[in-house]
Amino acid sequence: MPQFFLNKRLIILLVSIIILVALIGFSLKDRENLTWPEQFLKDTTGFVQNAVSRPVNYVAVFFENVQDLQNTYKENKELKTRLDELARLESEVQRLKKDNTELREILDKQDSLSEFEPKQATVIGRNPDRWHELLIINKGKNAGIEPNMAVITSKGLIGKVKSSNTFTSTVQLLSSMDPTNRISAKIQAGENNFFGLIEGYDKEKGLLLLKRIPYDAKVEKGQNVITSGLGGVFPESLPIGKVVDVVPDEFGLTQTAYIEPGADFYDIGHVMVVKRGALQPELMEMIDEKEEEL
Amino acid sequence: MRRFLLPLILLGLFIGESIFVQLTPPELFGSGKIAVPRFLIASLLFLTIYGSKKHGVIYGLLFGLLFDIVYIEIIGIYLFLFPIIAYIMTKLMKILQTNIAMASIIVLLGVALLEAGAYQMNFLIHRTDMDFAAFLSSRLVPTLILNLIFIILAAYPFKRLFEKYADSLNE
Known part of the structure; x- marks a missing residue:
């Protein structure tokens, strides 16, 4: 028995496994901010990544442009046909916008859930082991980016800010598996809206799962899905994607819709971090103290 | 200058992995197939085989920590896996001869070990629900x-570099 404890390597291995479990437990804990050594390291490497990824991106964009040139003629033809429709849409949007502001003035209602302030950022890194889908962007706390803000590309929602350091931030994509990553969304079905939660991602099909839709909701293929703004963090009406399929859940009490995301989760160069215009409710304010006393 | 060459190369590979993932199309080997660049561990294993064993494990520890903090935000996974795989390699190299083909196969084995270890860890902490058969394919x-392509391309330059490095340590 004493020989067992004298085996130095075995002791080192056991101690390091204990440390490993402790460290993983510590980092899995739902923490608001990273510790300062982590933030410092991330910022420093972010600086190097920024310096490297910029010239690399220029080269990549150049080759992409050359490829684009080859399809220009075909694309131009297609776009011309769409242009007429666009002009009509634009005038209608103008009119609706004006209507909306006037009506708001009459109602004296200033802020809306859909108001937001976008901040441009460039992707400087991506997690190479593709278990955790994380991006690193080149804006941080000093540009006003804070955890839990929504992140979008021009095509739709891609994720949220997981943590922010002084000069860089980490974005968690919708495609990463994290049970705490839930987004309140709604399906636009004509007059009605059906609400649900985006929970999880089907990696094989490349589709998002929109769960907890009421069982009597008549969801159809091709309907648009947008954020609802009811989660308290994201603004309203950021596009997410389109419904592809609807299935009842395992108990038949609710429905689950498969959503084809509008944005590509791989080819991401530039993103916008969205700061919600409306006030975020504080958790403490939402808990009614008087009720608790009863 | 000589002293900083090795950390600089490793840092370059560390950042290169992330750029590689960003620029290559996601479906390089067909749809649903995920190829992860493991260039950093490959170079670390070449370092343990041809350079210094001690330095291999220490750099493994350092870059494992850096990888965890910068890319994953869960400290412990690679901090543990990088050095332990480097250590297993030192033990393996004692019983096998060090010609370049053998070394390449062993490095590839290390990459497979790392990938399987990372899968097990992520499975344990519920960051993936993939079953083992799906993971394999x-x-x-x-x-x-x-990584085999990378190893074939890089084996000879790494051998030269790390043997020189070992010589400079002995002096």
Whole structure:
């Protein structure tokens, strides 16, 4: 028995496994901010990544442009046909916008859930082991980016800010598996809206799962899905994607819709971090103290 | 200058992995197949085989920590896996001869070990619900093919570099 404890390597291995479990437990804990050594390291490497990824991106964009040139003629033809429709849409949007502001003035209602302030950022890194889908962007706390803000590309929602350091931030994509990553969304079905939660991602099909839709909701293929703004963090009406399929859940009490995301989760160069215009409710304010006393 | 060459190369590979993932199309080996670049561990293993064993494990520890903090935000996974794989390699090299083909195969084995270890850890902490068969076909095989290409390209330059490094340590 004493020989067992004298085996130095075995002791080192056991101690390091204990440390490993402790460290993983510590980092899995739902923490608001990273510790300062982590933030410092991330910022420093972010600086190097920024310096490297910029010239690399220029080269990549150049080759992409050359490829684009080859399809220009075909694309131009297609776009011309769409242009007429666009002009009509634009005038209608103008009119609706004006209507909306006037009506708001009459109602004296200033802020809306859909108001937001976008901040441009460039992707400087991506997690190479593709278990955790994380991006690193080149804006941080000093540009006003804070955890839990929504992140979008021009095509739709891609994720949220997981943590922010002084000069860089980490974005968690919708495609990463994290049970705490839930987004309140709604399906636009004509007059009605059906609400649900985006929970999880089907990696094989490349589709998002929109769960907890009421069982009597008549969801159809091709309907648009947008954020609802009811989660308290994201603004309203950021596009997410389109419904592809609807299935009842395992108990038949609710429905689950498969959503084809509008944005590509791989080819991401530039993103916008969205700061919600409306006030975020504080958790403490939402808990009614008087009720608790009863 | 000589002193900083090795950390600089490793840092370059560390950042290069992330740029590689960003620029290559996601479906390099067909749809649903994920190929993960493991260039950093490959170079670390060449360092342990041809350079210094001690330095291999220490750099493994350092870059494992850096990898965890910068890319994953869960400290512990690679901090543990990098050094332990480097250590296993030192033990393996004692019983095997160090010609370049053998070394390449062993490095590839190390990459497979790392990938399987990372899968097990992520499975334990519920960051993935992939079963083992799916992991083998959709992740391990494409990853090994990608890294085999890298190892074949880089084996000889790494051998030269790390043997020189070992010499400079002995002086």
